[in-house]
Amino acid sequence: MWSPRTRNFFLAPAVIVLLGVGIFPLLFAVDVSLRDYQITKPALGFGWNNFANYLQVFSDPYFWGSLGRTFFFLILTLPVQFLLGLCIALLLYRKDWGFLRSVARVALVIPLATTPAVVGLIGRLIFDSDFGLANWIVYLLGGAKVTFLGDPNLALLAVAFMDTWQWTPFFALVFLASLTSVPHEAVEAATLETDRRWDLFRFVEWPYLLPGLTAVLILRTADAMKLFDLIFVMTRGGPGSATELISVYTQRVGFRVFDLGVASAMAVLSLVVTIVLARLYIRVFYRETE
Amino acid sequence: MLVIVATVFPFFWMVAASLKTRADVLAFPPVWIFTPTLDHYREALSRVDVARSLFNSLIIGTASTFLALLVGTPAAYALARWEWRGKREVWFWIISNRFMSPVVLALPFFLLARALGVLDNPWTLVAIYLTFNVPLVVWIVMDQFRAVPRELDEAAVVDGATPFIAFFRVVLPLATPGVVVSAILCFIFSWNELLYALVLTRAAARTAPVAATAFMSGYDLPWGEIMATGTMIVLPVIVFALLVSRHLVRGLTLGAIK
Numbered sequence: 311m312w313s314p315r316t317r318n319f320f321l322a323p324a325v326i327v328l329l330g331v332g333i334f335p336l337l338f339a340v341d342v343s344l345r346d347y348q349i350t351k352p353a354l355g356f357g358w359n360n361f362a363n364y365l366q367v368f369s370d371p372y373f374w375g376s377l378g379r380t381f382f383f384l385i386l387t388l389p390v391q392f393l394l395g396l397c398i399a400l401l402l403y404r405k406d407w408g409f410l411r412s413v414a415r416v417a418l419v420i421p422l423a424t425t426p427a428v429v430g431l432i433g434r435l436i437f438d439s440d441f442g443l444a445n446w447i448v449y450l451l452g453g454a455k456v457t458f459l460g461d462p463n464l465a466l467l468a469v470a471f472m473d474t475w476q477w478t479p480f481f482a483l484v485f486l487a488s489l490t491s492v493p494h495e496a497v498e499a500a501t502l503e504t505d506r507r508w509d510l511f512r513f514v515e516w517p518y519l520l521p522g523l524t525a526v527l528i529l530r531t532a533d534a535m536k537l538f539d540l541i542f543v544m545t546r547g548g549p550g551s552a553t554e555l556i557s558v559y560t561q562r563v564g565f566r567v568f569d570l571g572v573a574s575a576m577a578v579l580s581l582v583v584t585i586v587l588a589r590l591y592i593r594v595f596y597r598e599t600e
Numbered sequence: 601m602l603v604i605v606a607t608v609f610p611f612f613w614m615v616a617a618s619l620k621t622r623a624d625v626l627a628f629p630p631v632w633i634f635t636p637t638l639d640h641y642r643e644a645l646s647r648v649d650v651a652r653s654l655f656n657s658l659i660i661g662t663a664s665t666f667l668a669l670l671v672g673t674p675a676a677y678a679l680a681r682w683e684w685r686g687k688r689e690v691w692f693w694i695i696s697n698r699f700m701s702p703v704v705l706a707l708p709f710f711l712l713a714r715a716l717g718v719l720d721n722p723w724t725l726v727a728i729y730l731t732f733n734v735p736l737v738v739w740i741v742m743d744q745f746r747a748v749p750r751e752l753d754e755a756a757v758v759d760g761a762t763p764f765i766a767f768f769r770v771v772l773p774l775a776t777p778g779v780v781v782s783a784i785l786c787f788i789f790s791w792n793e794l795l796y797a798l799v800l801t802r803a804a805a806r807t808a809p810v811a812a813t814a815f816m817s818g819y820d821l822p823w824g825e826i827m828a829t830g831t832m833i834v835l836p837v838i839v840f841a842l843l844v845s846r847h848l849v850r851g852l853t854l855g856a857i858k
C-alpha cells in the first residue's frame with residue numbers, strides 16, 4: 311500500500327540490530343574456529359591453521375563421548391516426556407472435571423516457568439545424598455543410602471528426571487492445544503464407525519497431533535544440544551564427565567581451558583548437527599502426514 | 601490430581617525448604633510439618649550480591665524487552681502490511697535468530713566484549729538478549745497486526761496521517777494484547793538466561809541465575825539461603841507466566857528457552 315521506502319524504515323532497525331548481535335558474532339565464531347585461538351598462549355598469534363581445530367575435535371574422544379551422551383540423553387528423555395505428555399493431554403481433554411482441569415492447566419505452567427538454573431538447585435536438594443527426598447524414598451523401599459549425584463550411572467538419570475519434570479508439561483500443553491483443534495464432526499463420525507478408543511485416537515486425533523509433535527521434537531532436540539543451565543548447576547558435568555553433554559563440554563573447553571578456536575569449532579559442529587536433525591524430523595514426520 | 605501433585609511438588613519442596621530452619625532442611629527422614637521462618641530470606645537479601653543480582657536481572661530484563669519492542673514492532677508491521685519478493689526469507693531469517701544456540705554465540709560475544717572492554721557490563725547483556733527477544737516480538741506481534749483490518753490504517757492515511765502516525769495511533773493500540781504477551785515472554789526469557797550471563801559477567805553485572813550458581817561450591821552449603829534465593833528468582837517468572845499462560849505454548853514453540 312505504501313512505498314517500499316516506508317517499509318524499509320519500519321524494517322531497518324530490527325534488521326540492523328539482528329545483523330549486529332546475530333550474524334556478525336556467528337561469522338566471527340566461524341572465523342575463530344579456523345584459527346589458533348588460545349587466550350592463554352598469545353604467542354601462537356591467532357593465525358589460521360588449516361582446519362587443525364576441526365581435526366582436533368574429530369579425534370577427541372571426549373567430544374564424541376559428550377555427543378554420544380547428548381543423544382543418549384535425548385533417547386532417554388524424549389519418549390518418556392512424549393508419552394507422559396500425551397497421557398496428561400488425553401486425560402485433561404477427555405474428563406470434564408471443570409475446576410480441577412483448570413487447576414491442572416495452571417499447575418502445568420509452573421515447571422515450564424521455573425528458571426532452569428533453579429531447576430538445577432531443586433535437583434540438588436531432592437537428590438542430595440544426606441537428606442534428599444529421593445534417598446528417603448529409597449529408604450522407605452528398604453534400600454541403603456544412594457549418592458545419586460556422585461554416581462556416574464545415576465547422575466545422568468537424576469538430571470534426566472529434572473529435565474522431564476520441567477518439560478513434560480510442554481508436551482502436554484502442546485498436545486492439549488492440538489486436541490482442541492480436532493473438529494467435532496470428525497470425532498462424531500468416527501464414534502459412529504467404531505467404539506474403540508484406540509481407533510479414534512489413531513485415525514482421527516493422531517494426524518492433528520503431528521504438526522505440534524514435529525515442532526516439539528525439533529525444539530527439544532535443539533534444546534538438548536544446548537542444554538546447559540540445569541546440568542551446570544546440578545552436577546557441573548560430573549562426576550567425571552558422566553553428565554557432560556555437548557554444550558557443557560564446549561563451555562568447559564572455551565572458558566576453563568580457554569582454547570577458543572577448538573571450542574568454536576565444536577560450537578559450529580553442534581550447530582550443524584542441530585540443523586541436520588531438524589531437517590530429518592521435518593522429512594520423517596511430514597511424510598507421514600501426507 | 602496426580603498430575604497436579606507431580607508438577608507442583610518439586611516447586612513446593614523448594615519453597616518449603618526456604619522456610620525451614622537449617623536443622624529441618626537437613627533432617628532425615630524429611631520434615632513435613634514445621635514452623636516457617638523468614639530468616640533465610642533476610643540472610644539471602646542481606647548478602648549484597650543476591651540483592652544486587654536480582655536488581656540487575658530486573659534492569660537487564662526490562663531494558664532488553666523495551667528495546668526489543670522498539671525495533672521489533674515496526675518490523676512486525678512491515679511484515680504484516682507489505683508484500684514483496686523475498687519477504688518470506690526476511691521473516692525466516694529474523695525468526696531463525698532464535699534457534700541459535702547460546703553456546704555457539706557465547707564465545708564470539710566473549711571475545712568481542714573483551715575487545716571492546718564491555719565485559720561485566722549490564723548493557724552488554726541487554727544487547728545480546730536482543731538476539732532472542734527481537735524474533736519473539738516480531739513473530740507474536742506480526743500475528744496480532746494481521747488481525748487488525750487493513751482498512752483502519754488505510755483510512756487513517758486517506759485522512760492525511762503519515763504511515764508512522766497510522767502505525768502508532770491506530771494499529772499499535774489495537775494490537776496491545778499481543779504486544780503485552782510478547783513483552784512478558786521476553787522478560788521471562790531474559791530473566792531465566794544463564795550461559796551468556798555466566799560468561800560475560802563477574803560481579804557488577806551478575807544476574808540472578810548466576811548468583812544462584814555461585815552458591816554451589818564448597819561442602820557446607822547454606823541450603824535455606826539457596827532455596828530462598830531460588831524462590832525469589834522463580835516467583836516473578838511464575839506470576840508473569842500465569843498471566844500469559846494461554847499464550848505461553850505458542851511463545852515457547854518458537855524456541856525455548858533459552
